Amino acid sequence: MAKPIVGIFGLTGCAGDQLVILNCEDELLDLAGALDIRSFHMAMSDNDEDCDLDIALVEGSVVQPEEVEMLERIRSRARLLIAIGTCAVWGGVQAMKNEEQREKLKRQVYGPKGKDFGIIPSQPLSSFVRVDYAISGCPIEKDQFLQAALSLIHGDLPVLPDYAVCTECKMRENSCLLLERGELCLGPITVAGCNARCPAYGQPCIGCRGPVEEANVASEVNLLREKGFTLVDIQNRLRTFGGQSEVMQVAPTERGR
Amino acid sequence: MKMVKLQKKNLNAFLAGLEKFGDLHGPVRRDTNDFAFQKVDAPEQIAHDCLRTILPPKKYFTKPVDTMFTFSEAEGYRAPDKDLHTKIILFGVHPCDIHGIKILDLVFGGQYRDEYYFARRRNAIVVGLDCMPDEYCFCRSTGTDFTEDGFDLFLSDIGSSYLVRVGTSLGDDIVLETSTLFQEIGDTDRRAYKRRSAQRINSFEVEIHLEDLPEIMDLEYESRIWQELGDKCLSCGTCSMVCPTCYCYDVVDQLNLDAKSGSRLRRWDSCLFKDYALVAGGHNFRADRGSRIKNRYFHKQRGFVAQFGRPSCVGCGRCIVSCPAAISLVDVLTKLRSRGNE
Incomplete structure (x- = not known):
């Protein structure tokens, strides 16, 4: 079987997901040997900008008109497009304040130099192109990425979790931070795959991996309010990582309460 | 003895x-x-x-994640x-x-x-x-x-x-x-x-009646209780993980770096997960949460009784204590029994 031709790209984000790939130190040589990586700006020179790709891995969210074009170009070259990281999958932390006026923000941050470029509200890749698989995480989990890559190399579809952080948290027998300590934990609505790392260290889940499929946000909000959290606290937490996702847009009419 | x-x-x-x-x-x-x-x-x-x-x-005896076997060409x-x-x-x-x-x-x-x-x-x-x-x-x-x-x-x-x-x-x-x-x-x-x-x-504070529960459940199969529970349930899987008798598992292959050898794992699954009843072709037999939580109750308190002559619930209280959404099996069963007679 011919090696899959791969391109790894970054839009707007911290480049942490590409860094996770490079941090696969023990596995990197095997991985690079099993893939024909033609484009990976962060790690190599002489990138091929035109070849057809079997797999495009794209990190980061779309925040500039130019990035829409870049993404569409990548999509047109690739058989499979895989969003990697919470920015690419959900819009990321930069989508937190999407309702704020872009021009105003640009003036505040860049001053007169802001005139040289355009910006749009931060959006996930799926707002613009078809995304075949989404590996979320801030950053992505190394093992999950490797398993997904190996599945594709083998010709299988990657298996990604469809269940919440609570499942893995219970498997580890962590004390429940939500019930035992009354903390604002997003474990019940956040997609698993991290092996409940934060709760295992006594820190509540902040939802960095984005919402689980069919997340019951309304029930989560209800139970957090019953624990005494304000809607503003809850909404701030929900929107930190999942800001752009529809499910996280809880009852905006209630915001003033 | x-x-x-x-x-x-x-x-x-x-x-x-x-x-x-x-x-x-x-x-x-x-x-x-x-x-x-x-x-x-x-x-x-x-x-x-x-x-x-x-x-x-x-x-x-059935571990959360368990290796069934390893495989390689050699x-x-x-x-x-x-x-x-x-x-x-x-x-x-x-x-x-x-x-x-x-x-x-x-x-x-x-x-x-x-x-x-x-x-x-x-x-x-x-x-x-x-x-x-x-x-x-x-x-x-x-x-x-x-x-x-x-x-x-x-x-x-x-x-x-x-x-x-x-x-x-x-x-x-x-x-x-x-x-x-x-x-x-x-x-x-x-x-x-x-x-x-x-x-x-004499120390038990909670009492539920299980004798005719399977019949009561059949009568309440279409009850709106299930939809109400579906609205509340987070599908987080906690109740299944902590249940002494939940045994469902999912089987996945994990590959080694050669993408040829690897291991077959089985991992605790839950009937509350969205993909639990998803089949090839994309049909989901229990696509909404209400039907999934109903299935869980029917399996434990109805189907298991038909198959093994007793419910597969041992009254340990774990699902009640650990449910983030405060769903209580005791409340649900009491409600099912009293519905219509309030």
Whole structure:
């Protein structure tokens, strides 16, 4: 079987997901040997900008008109497009304040130099192109990425979790931070795959991996309010990582309460 | 059944003397109110005041994530052998959890006997321990507050001693091995046991009626209760993970870096997960949460009764204590029964 031709790209984000790939130190040589990586700006020179790709891995969210074009170009070259990281999958932390006026923000941050470029509200890749698989995480989990890559190399579809952080948290027998300590934990609505790392260290889940499929946000909000959290606290937490996702847009009419 | 007496002050000496039978495991305190069964280096680490561990003992026999076999071109299929054959002593298992194990024995010992389960089961010595119910225990209602089998030894608190019931010949071997620590039971012990037993029976705060529940459930199959529960349920899977009798698993292959060799894993699954009843072609038999939670209740309280003559609920209260959305099985069953008669 011919090696899959791969391109790894970054839009707007911290480049942490590409860094996770490079941090696969023990596995990197095997991985690079099993893939024909033609484009990976962060790690190599002489990138091929035109070849057809079997797999495009794209990190980061779309925040500039130019990035829409870049993404569409990548999509047109690739058989499979895989969003990697919470920015690419959900819009990321930069989508937190999407309702704020872009021009105003640009003036505040860049001053007169802001005139040289355009910006749009931060959006996930799926707002613009078809995304075949989404590996979320801030950053992505190394093992999950490797398993997904190996599945594709083998010709299988990657298996990604469809269940919440609570499942893995219970498997580890962590004390429940939500019930035992009354903390604002997003474990019940956040997609698993991290092996409940934060709760295992006594820190509540902040939802960095984005919402689980069919997340019951309304029930989560209800139970957090019953624990005494304000809607503003809850909404701030929900929107930190999942800001752009529809499910996280809880009852905006209630915001003033 | 053979019964002997073990003074409480000799318990740790007894447990320490079990070394030759296997690694000692028992409930250890994780947090103020949280306990977990785990391997202990010394009997002193065991928390004797543990009423319920986060996960039930099923985790020893069907692990959360378990390797079924490894595969490679060179070596073919290879079964894992190491942890299937580790001998353990599981101390401090309460009656509800022993019943949980007995139910899993039925399920995994059915038409397709599960050798992974039974290899570990054979290597585990179960030392039961009685308990006093709290406000979440309803094992008296499920008929699992007492057990006559499913243990090698069972310890009941009778004051300054334990009354020890010997359930198997292996249990007897253990007693004989440490015989200097045991005594004959006398009249005072008999009286103490009966007193304690009566006190325990009277301590239950929760009672549900299961006798005609399957019929009640059939009558309430279309009840709006299920949709209300679906609105509340987070599908987080917690209740399935902590349930002593939930046994569903998903099977996945994990590849090594050559993308040719790897291992086949099975991982605890839950009927509350969105993809649980998803089939090829994209149809989902239980696409909405309400139908999934209904399925869970029907399986435990209706389907299992039809198949095995008893519900697969042992009244341990874990699902109630651990549900983030505060869904209570006791409330649900009470509501089902009273619906229409409010």
